[in-house]
Amino acid sequence: MDLYIQISIIVITVAIVVLMYFLIQTMKVLKAALEEVRLTVGELRSDVSQISVDVKEMIHNTNEMTLDVRTKLRSLDVLFATVNDVGQAVHSFTHVMKESAASLVTTIKGKEQHEVYDSESVHSHKTKKISAVTDGIMSSIRIWRKLKNN
Structure with a gap:
């Protein structure tokens, strides 16, 4: 029975040595991995x-750009206010021109009904007034285009 015990001890010792060898190899791999980490x-x-x-x-650069853009937008506020004022002025002008044209047409029709002219003077009078209205409208259109292009 002593022989069995000695063989068992030898097998256990060899198993422990092999286990220790693989344990040491695993520890070396873990050490390399930890060093890499x-x-x-x-x-x-x-x-x-x-x-x-x-x-x-x-x-920092974004903050500077934001401040620059805000400053430039504030300076554009004046421009937009001016454009608004010009738009209001043009609107008022066209409104006055409409009213003037309407009153002129009403005046022309009223005069035609109440006055008697010979055919040449009526035709000449009508032509002059129509020409004046046409010139006013064309001038308004030119002004509008110039303002629109600027």
């Missing part, structure tokens, strides 16, 4: 530091 974390720290510097600079 440590290097990667170190690189990440430096990369994150550089990225944070870049992000701070980008935010």
Whole structure:
């Protein structure tokens, strides 16, 4: 029975030695992996530091651009107010021109009904008034186009 015990002890010893060998090999692989993780974390720290510097600079530039755009938009407010005023003036002008043309047409019709002229003077009078109204309308259209193009 002593022989069985000695063989068992030898087998157990060999098994422990083999187990220790593989355990040591596993520990070496784990050590290499941990070293690689440590290097990667170190690189990440430096990369994150550089990225944070870049992000701070980008935010600073964005703030400057925002302030610049706000300043330029404020300066454009005056321009838009002027354009609004010009639009109001043109609108008032066209309204007055419409009223003037309507009153002129009413006056012409009223005079035609109450006055008797010979056919030449009536035709001449009508032609002059129609010409004046046409000239006024054409002038208004030219002014409108010039304002629109500017």
